[in-house]
Amino acid sequence: MLLAAIVAILVTMALTLLRGLLGPTACDRMLATNLFGTKTVLLIAVGGHALGWESFVDVALLYAMINFVSAIAIMRFFEYSSATAPLSTPPQRREGDHE
Amino acid sequence: MDLMVLLAGLFNYWVAIVLMMSGFYVVIARGNLVKKLVGLGLFQASVFILYISIGKVQGGHAPILGALIERYSNPLPQVLILTAIVVGVATTAVGLALIVRIRAAYGTVEEAQILAQERAEDAAQAEHPDDPA
Amino acid sequence: MSELWAGLSALCLALGSLLCLTGAVGLLRFPDFFTRIHAVGVTDTLATPLLLLGLILQLGWCLDSFKLGLVVVFVLATNPTASHAMAKAALDAGLQPQLPDPPARRQDD
Amino acid sequence: MIERLLDLFLLALLLITSLAAIRLRDLFAVVMLFGIYSLSAAALFMTLDAVDVAFTEAAVGAGITSVLMLATLRLTGRYEQPPTHSPLLPLGVVVTTGAVLIYATLDAPHFGDPTAPAQRQVAAHYLEASAGEVGVPNVVTAVLASYRGYDTLGETLVIFTAGLVVLLLLGIQPLQPHCPTRRPASEQVVLQVIVKMLIPFILLFGAYVQFHGDFGAGGGFQAGVIIATGLVLYDLVFGDGAAQQVVPPRWLPRLAAAGVLLYGGVGVYGLLKGHALLDYRVLASEPLAGQHLGILLVELGVGLTVFTVVLAIFYAFSSRGWR
Numbered sequence: 321m322l323l324a325a326i327v328a329i330l331v332t333m334a335l336t337l338l339r340g341l342l343g344p345t346a347c348d349r350m351l352a353t354n355l356f357g358t359k360t361v362l363l364i365a366v367g368g369h370a371l372g373w374e375s376f377v378d379v380a381l382l383y384a385m386i387n388f389v390s391a392i393a394i395m396r397f398f399e400y401s402s403a404t405a406p407l408s409t410p411p412q413r414r415e416g417d418h419e
Numbered sequence: 420m421d422l423m424v425l426l427a428g429l430f431n432y433w434v435a436i437v438l439m440m441s442g443f444y445v446v447i448a449r450g451n452l453v454k455k456l457v458g459l460g461l462f463q464a465s466v467f468i469l470y471i472s473i474g475k476v477q478g479g480h481a482p483i484l485g486a487l488i489e490r491y492s493n494p495l496p497q498v499l500i501l502t503a504i505v506v507g508v509a510t511t512a513v514g515l516a517l518i519v520r521i522r523a524a525y526g527t528v529e530e531a532q533i534l535a536q537e538r539a540e541d542a543a544q545a546e547h548p549d550d551p552a
Numbered sequence: 553m554s555e556l557w558a559g560l561s562a563l564c565l566a567l568g569s570l571l572c573l574t575g576a577v578g579l580l581r582f583p584d585f586f587t588r589i590h591a592v593g594v595t596d597t598l599a600t601p602l603l604l605l606g607l608i609l610q611l612g613w614c615l616d617s618f619k620l621g622l623v624v625v626f627v628l629a630t631n632p633t634a635s636h637a638m639a640k641a642a643l644d645a646g647l648q649p650q651l652p653d654p655p656a657r658r659q660d661d
Numbered sequence: 662m663i664e665r666l667l668d669l670f671l672l673a674l675l676l677i678t679s680l681a682a683i684r685l686r687d688l689f690a691v692v693m694l695f696g697i698y699s700l701s702a703a704a705l706f707m708t709l710d711a712v713d714v715a716f717t718e719a720a721v722g723a724g725i726t727s728v729l730m731l732a733t734l735r736l737t738g739r740y741e742q743p744p745t746h747s748p749l750l751p752l753g754v755v756v757t758t759g760a761v762l763i764y765a766t767l768d769a770p771h772f773g774d775p776t777a778p779a780q781r782q783v784a785a786h787y788l789e790a791s792a793g794e795v796g797v798p799n800v801v802t803a804v805l806a807s808y809r810g811y812d813t814l815g816e817t818l819v820i821f822t823a824g825l826v827v828l829l830l831l832g833i834q835p836l837q838p839h840c841p842t843r844r845p846a847s848e849q850v851v852l853q854v855i856v857k858m859l860i861p862f863i864l865l866f867g868a869y870v871q872f873h874g875d876f877g878a879g880g881g882f883q884a885g886v887i888i889a890t891g892l893v894l895y896d897l898v899f900g901d902g903a904a905q906q907v908v909p910p911r912w913l914p915r916l917a918a919a920g921v922l923l924y925g926g927v928g929v930y931g932l933l934k935g936h937a938l939l940d941y942r943v944l945a946s947e948p949l950a951g952q953h954l955g956i957l958l959v960e961l962g963v964g965l966t967v968f969t970v971v972l973a974i975f976y977a978f979s980s981r982g983w984r
Contacts, residue, residue: 321561321562321565321566321606322565323663324565324566324569325565325566325568325569325603325606326663326667328569328570328572328573329569329572329603330667330670331573331576332572332573332575332576333674333701334674335576335577335579335580336576336579337674337677337678337697338580339579339580339588340690340693340694340697341677341681341694343690345585345647346687346689346690346693347585347638347641347642347645347647348585348588349689349690349693349694350638350693351579351585351588351589351592351638352579352693352697353693353696353697354634354638355575355579355592355596356696356697356700357696357700357723358596358600358627358631359572360700360701360703360704361600361623361627362572362599362600362603362604363667363704364704364707364715365603365604365607365620365623366565366603366607367663367667367704367707367708368707369607369610369611370663371663371664371708372480373481373707373710373712374480374481374483374485374712374877374878375481375483375712375877375878376707376712377616377619377620377623378619378716378870378873378877378878378879379707379712379715379716379719379878380620380623381619381622381623381626381866382716382719382720382866382870382883382887383700383703383719383723384623384626384627384630385626385863385866385887385890386719386720386723386724386890387630387723388626388630388633388634388859388894389724389728389890389893389894389897390696390723390724390727390728391634391637391638392634392637392852392856392894392897392898393727393728393731393893393897394693394727394731395637395638395641396641396897397689397731397732397734397735398641398642398645424771425767427771427772428771428772428774429766429767429769429771429772430669430672430772431668431672431772432766432769432772433763433766434672434675434676436759436762436763436766437676437759438675438676438679439759439762440755440756440758440759440762441679441680441682441683441755442679443755443758444683444751444752444755445682445683447751447754447755448744448746448748448751448752449741449744450741450742450744450745450746451688451741451742452737453688453730453733453734453737453741454688454691454741456730457682457688457691457692457695457730460695460726461679461682461695461698464698464699464702464718464722465679467702467706467714467718468675468702468705468706471705471706471709471711471714472709472772473777473779474709474710474711474779474780474784475709475710475772475773476710476773476774476775476780477773477774477775478773478775479710479773479775480710481710481711481712481878482710482788482799482800482801483712483798483799483800483801483876483877483878484791484792484798484799484800485798490775491710491788491800492709492710492711493779493780493784494784494787494788494800494801494804495779495783495784495787495804496711496779497711497713497714497801498801498804498805498809500711500714501713501714501717501801501805501882502805502812502813502816502882504714504717504718504721504722505717505721505816505820505882505886505967506816506819506820506823507721508721508722508725508726508729508971509819509820509823509824509970509974510819510823511726511729512729512823512827512974512978513823513826513827513830515729515730515732515733515978516826516827516830516831516974516977516978517830518733518737519733519736519737519830519831519978519981520830520831522736522737522738528737528738529741529742531745626859626862629855629858629859630855630859633851633852633855636849636851636852637849637851637852640849
């Protein structure tokens with residue numbers, strides 16, 4: 321069952337990364353990063369239990385915390401970048417250009 | 420068969436090298452200074468991965484002494500990388516601060532535009548050597 | 553008794569994994585940011601405690617399971633908050649939800 | 662088997678992420694991918710038995726570095742201009758260098774080989790003798806603070822210097838009493854209530870990591886970053902330099918210097934007692950007790966320096982960017 325859970329988490333991580341790559345808006349990338357963070361917490365917790373890593377719970381706790389802080393930081397970036405000084409606009413397309 | 424053994428034994432190092440080279444490519448091929456620093460960060464993280472891969476021992480445990488554990492992974496690369504990570508973020512911060520100042524001085528963080536401005540200034544200086552500016 | 557715990561733990565792990573996967577599929581397949589955050593925020597907030605509860609049931613009474621309990625509490629507090637904050641930030645940044653008839657729906661609230 | 666699977670999967674994620682980061686020109690997306698990259702790297706470190714490294718990478722790479730890069734983007738613009746030069750020459754250089762490096766690995770000992778030279782030299786001594794010589798279960802802490810305390814002193818000085826350089830370059834701008842551009846979104850009540858509840862626990866966790874580093878993952882470097890992160894969170898959510906009222910900017914250089922001095926002082930005390938620099942055995946009547954006390958003090962110095970430097974860097978960027 322633990323192995324199945326690990327595989328499920330890995331698949332979720334891959335799909336999340338795909339959303340992060342596809343975009344299309346910056347908000348989607350923000351969401352993908354946040355979700356990838358929570359999935360890393362789960363991976364550390366389940367993997368650590370299954371494989372017997374040392375003090376994996378401390379690491380999982382730290383990840384959960386850092387993930388929240390970076391989500392808030394990214395959110396603040398959004399708020400202010402749209403509100404105050406205009407950011408330099410891209411040459412042609414605005415969002416999610418893959419060249 | 421031989422190739423498979425080689426692949427299994429060296430795969431971690433090869434991936435680390437490819438990651439390193441992708442960071443290196445960003446540093447030398449892209450003009451945006453922030454992007455260059457991101458490239459430097461990628462390069463840095465790949466060096467960390469290389470070192471930690473070297474320190475891993477098959478069937479080993481994390482080097483925290485316990486009663487029933489017989490084999491540990493190598494603590495030395497971990498110590499080196501642990502401090503390198505924190506030093507890395509401090510130096511990245513210095514780089515970012517420099518970029519902020521460059522942006523304040525030149526109005527851009529694109530290498531090509533900064534160089535063009537520098538050349539224009541140099542040319543103006545050459546034409547009017549008495550000008551104190 | 554221990555078989556009961558093992559069964560419960562397996563059930564929790566299975567449900568958690570399933571929720572994880574549904575959330576990821578929703579993240580990938582839904583049409584716009586607000587539906588995606590809906591898919592992910594809700595499932596993820598339940599999936600993480602379920603998976604960790606499965607682990608706690610396997611570990612039994614020990615310091616590690618207490619700390620995992622702390623992770624559960626932390627995730628239960630922060631995950632919905634982060635989702636809420638992100639959605640609010642996106643709305644304030646000017647991202648509009650895709651609605652069937654945008655002007656009429658936006659008028660009445 | 663599962664371990665190897667995890668290893669391969671995470672390496673594949675890292676490859677995809679870094680290749681995508683090269684292609685994207687929206688720098689915000691690049692920073693997001695960089696965050697994902699360091700999270701996967703940290704998970705990879707867990708599978709490679711490097712708990713302490715994973716701990717540090719999570720706190721520093723995913724947390725602080727992304728925040729700083731976003732703050733810089735805020736000040737310098739979000740989009741990269743298309744490259745002006747042809748990519749062929751750099752590509753050639755990169756491919757050649759990579760090929761040479763890969764050729765060099767062909768003779769290297771294979772991954773996980775217990776008989777590799779790297780595993781047999783001084784590392785074997787640390788693993789065998791540290792229980793008797795230093796008496797700390799976490800060998801990484803023992804090597805970091807005791808065997809190689811001299812290195813760590815140097816690293817602490819580098820961090821201190823980097824903090825000073827950032828302060829010199831950017832300075833901490835004085836607070837403006839009221840910012841007219843503040844948006845209602847920054848007054849998120851839910852967020853403020855939750856954060857108010859969480860911050861004490863974050864600080865407590867930081868203290869736990871600081872003092873539990875001898876027995877499990879953790880230590881001064883990580884604890885400093887975690888406590889600073891708690892204050893960063895406070896400042897981000899409550900805005901208007903809330904954290905500066907808790908730790909005023911003028912304290913920062915002094916506190917950082919105090920951390921370095923604490924570390925150096927412990928070292929010099931050994932010299933004054935007629936032993937080598939950073940010989941902790943002189944600190945107490947018994948050698949092991951001395952080692953414990955020395956490691957405690959040294960980690961405290963490191964934690965103080967890292968905490969203040971991270972906070973100073975955050976103040977320097979946020980006082981320009983975020984208000």
